[in-house]
Amino acid sequence: MKRVESELITNVEELLEDKKIGFFMGYENGSLPLRTSPCFVKEKEDVQRLVWNCFCTNNLSVYLVSLIPELPAGTKVGILCKGCDSRSLVNLIVEKQLKREDVLIMGISCSGMINIDKLTGNLDGGRILEVEENEEEVILKLDTGEQRFSRKDSLYESCKNCTHPTPSVYDILIRVGEHAPKSVCPDPMIAKFRQKERLERWQIFERELSRCVRCYACRNACPNCYCKECFAEQTKPRWFGLSNELSDVLFYHLVRILHQAGRCVDCGACVRACPEKVDLRLFTRMLVDEVKERFDYEPGLSPNDSHLLGVFSTDDTQEFMVEVD
Amino acid sequence: MKEFQPKIVVFCCNWCSYAGADLAGVSRLQIDPNFRIIRTMCSGRIEPEFVLSAFEKGADGVMITGCHPGDCHYISGNYKTLRRYHFMKVLLEELGIDTRRIGLKFISAGEGIEFQNTVNSFVEQVRILGPSNGAYKE
Ligand code: SF4
Ligand code: SF4
Ligand code: SF4
Ligand code: FES
Numbered sequence: 001m002k003r004v005e006s007e008l009i010t011n012v013e014e015l016l017e018d019k020k021i022g023f024f025m026g027y028e029n030g031s032l033p034l035r036t037s038p039c040f041v042k043e044k045e046d047v048q049r050l051v052w053n054c055f056c057t058n059n060l061s062v063y064l065v066s067l068i069p070e071l072p073a074g075t076k077v078g079i080l081c082k083g084c085d086s087r088s089l090v091n092l093i094v095e096k097q098l099k100r101e102d103v104l105i106m107g108i109s110c111s112g113m114i115n116i117d118k119l120t121g122n123l124d125g126g127r128i129l130e131v132e133e134n135e136e137e138v139i140l141k142l143d144t145g146e147q148r149f150s151r152k153d154s155l156y157e158s159c160k161n162c163t164h165p166t167p168s169v170y171d172i173l174i175r176v177g178e179h180a181p182k183s184v185c186p187d188p189m190i191a192k193f194r195q196k197e198r199l200e201r202w203q204i205f206e207r208e209l210s211r212c213v214r215c216y217a218c219r220n221a222c223p224n225c226y227c228k229e230c231f232a233e234q235t236k237p238r239w240f241g242l243s244n245e246l247s248d249v250l251f252y253h254l255v256r257i258l259h260q261a262g263r264c265v266d267c268g269a270c271v272r273a274c275p276e277k278v279d280l281r282l283f284t285r286m287l288v289d290e291v292k293e294r295f296d297y298e299p300g301l302s303p304n305d306s307h308l309l310g311v312f313s314t315d316d317t318q319e320f321m322v323e324v325d
Numbered sequence: 326m327k328e329f330q331p332k333i334v335v336f337c338c339n340w341c342s343y344a345g346a347d348l349a350g351v352s353r354l355q356i357d358p359n360f361r362i363i364r365t366m367c368s369g370r371i372e373p374e375f376v377l378s379a380f381e382k383g384a385d386g387v388m389i390t391g392c393h394p395g396d397c398h399y400i401s402g403n404y405k406t407l408r409r410y411h412f413m414k415v416l417l418e419e420l421g422i423d424t425r426r427i428g429l430k431f432i433s434a435g436e437g438i439e440f441q442n443t444v445n446s447f448v449e450q451v452r453i454l455g456p457s458n459g460a461y462k463e
Contacts, residue, residue: 194419202421231374239374240381251377254416258373261412283420290415309412312404314394320414322388322428322450324442 001133004052004108007174008080011106013047015078021104022075025063027056033128034116038063054114054133054151056080059269061088061223065097077103082110084158084267086167087300088223091263094305097226100169107170112151112159114138117277119149158268158281161187168301186289189282205250205283211276212249214242218280219256221273224263231255253283261287262308265300331385331451333360335444336375338368338402341392341433348437356441357448360388367391369402373413376427386451388428388444396433403431425450426457 008026015021028039028049036055041047060079068077081089086107092098119140126144133139138149161184167173186194193201216232219225231239232252240251264284271281291297294317297308337343343364349356365371368391379387389410391403410429418424428450430443 198421198423200421201419205420231372237378239378247381251381254377255373257416258409258413261409261416283416286419287412287416290412294411309405309408312401312408314404316404316407317411318407320411320424320429322430322443322447324439324446 001053001176004174004176005050008052008106008108009047009050011172011174012041012050012078013044015104016041016044016047020076021078022071024050024078024080024106025060026050026080026106027052027058034119034131052080052108053131054112054138055116056082057113057156057269057272059085059088059221059223059267061085061092062221062269064089064092064103064223065226068098068102076101078106079103080106080108081167081170082108082113083162083165083167084110084265085223086169087164087265087298088267090169090300090303090305091265092223092226093303094299094307095263100303105167105170105172107167107173109166109173109175110159110162111135111165111176112155112162114149114151114154115156118154122149123147156268156272157189158266158271161189161266163266163298164301169303185292187285190285190289193282193286206246208278208282209249209253210246211278212253212274213276214244214249214252215275217273217275218270218278221269222260223267223269224260225256231259253280257283257287260284262291262295262297263299264288265298329452329455331359331448331454331456332383333386333388333444333448333451334379334384335360335362335388335390336368336371337362337364338370338391338398339364339366340398341396342368342390342431342440344434345390345432345436345440348434349440350437352437354437354441356444359448359452360444367397367399367402368406369397369399371406371409373409376413380426380457383457385454385457386426386428386447388430388447390430390432390440390443393431393433396431423454425454 012024023040023042026039027036029051030037034055038058038060039049086105093100126142128140128142130141137151140147241248266285266288268281295308337346346362368389371389376387391406397403414424428447432440
């Protein structure tokens with residue numbers, strides 16, 4: 001990882017020096033162990049703050065739409081993109097929220113992000129002093145000794161089933177030992193869910209979402225959710241009540257999931273943002289699979305794509321029409 | 326016991342299906358009085374919010390109607406509706422909801438009889454399903 005980090009830092013230094021970019025978005029160490037936070041680097045002195053490790057989970061593309069209009073015209077933004085982040089970025093270009101020439105994409109072929117809960121949930125106590133990682137393992141050095149975790153088993157679900165670990169579009173690519181893409185469709189979790197009885201499926205949906213506290217972090221973490229006025233906050237008309245009643249919560253989620261149809265890249269940022277650990281991916285992934293199975297489309301692979309719901313084909317199925325007898 | 330009278334919301338686009346409904350009316354075709362029409366300029370205007378909101382406010386069934394493919398006044402609004410509606414059906418169905426309460430039909434301005442038959446069949450279908458209890462669940 002040290003090699004990747006120094007490659008990253010050298011690249012950014014050069015880019016800033018040559019004025020190829022106005023500033024760079026990457027990650028720095030967070031205030032708690034195993035955490036990183038987004039890091040915006042403008043000056044060369046700050047470049048050393050940049051880090052790369054298996055905890056760089058944020059999807060940085062989420063900042064682009066609100067940030068770029070604030071910058072002096074012509075400023076190019078450098079951004080560090082994992083596979084999924086780059087797809088979000090490309091989707092923003094497809095949706096005409098961003099111009100390709102406004103960004104310089106520093107791609108990183110990703111080997112998957114580690115779910116911190118899977119580490120901290122299995123600690124024998126002790127304070128984390130240092131973290132090391134290699135291709136197989138994550139090693140936590142505690143004041144009580146050392147604990148090793150298999151990387152493969154500790155990945156986030158979205159990373160375990162990642163279809164495109166290497167960025168779809170980039171200007172510079174940093175290679176890490178990338179894990180082989182798994183394009184299983186439908187996702188095993190979805191295939192299992194589909195087999196359940198109708199009532200049980202609904203109960204799972206209700207049970208998951210009954211934990212939701214309506215903080216909207218899932219929306220705020222998602223690069224697709226750039227709407228200036230989200231339906232959740234519209235007042236004319238107000239679509240659903242502001243209470244924590246299940247029916248209001250479900251309304252928000254059903255609509256959010258539907259707004260993701262044909263756009264969600266399964267990056268998992270929404271799931272990681274959720275303080276209640278609601279398994280949102282179970283529901284967005286259903287539509288991701290439907291999009292793939294039915295329309296053979298994966299969003300965010302090429303800036304020249306057309307938005308799935310913005311175009312049509314005369315072959316589109318009409319199987320759900322009302323039948324007249 | 327009195328027969329259950331479902332409340333059905335029918336979204337009609339201004340140019341075809343609304344005119345179709347109008348034709349059914351002036352032709353004095355007999356239609357179950359269980360439906361209320363909401364007119365939009367195009368079926369492409371109908372967002373998932375509209376449909377879910379109708380259910381939340383107590384509708385027992387929701388039908389979206391628009392022009393036939395190729396006839397949309399705005400060229401392709403109905404095709405976009407078709408895709409959006411497709412995802413709505415798939416999602417709700419996978420989540421275990423009986424989506425027979427949601428319908429889509431293309432009806433032209435000249436198809437008064439088609440409008441009559443569609444609404445009547447849809448009302449009958451929802452009548453058999455029973456009240457939706459204002460929730461999305463079955
Ligand atoms: S939930 Fe829908 S309306 Fe709200 S920000 Fe996301 S896409 Fe926009
Ligand atoms: S809905 Fe979640 S998984 Fe999908 S693109 Fe948005 S943040 Fe990523
Ligand atoms: S982040 Fe979690 S708790 Fe917050 S609104 Fe989304 S699902 Fe609900
Ligand atoms: S105007 Fe009728 S569907 Fe668009």
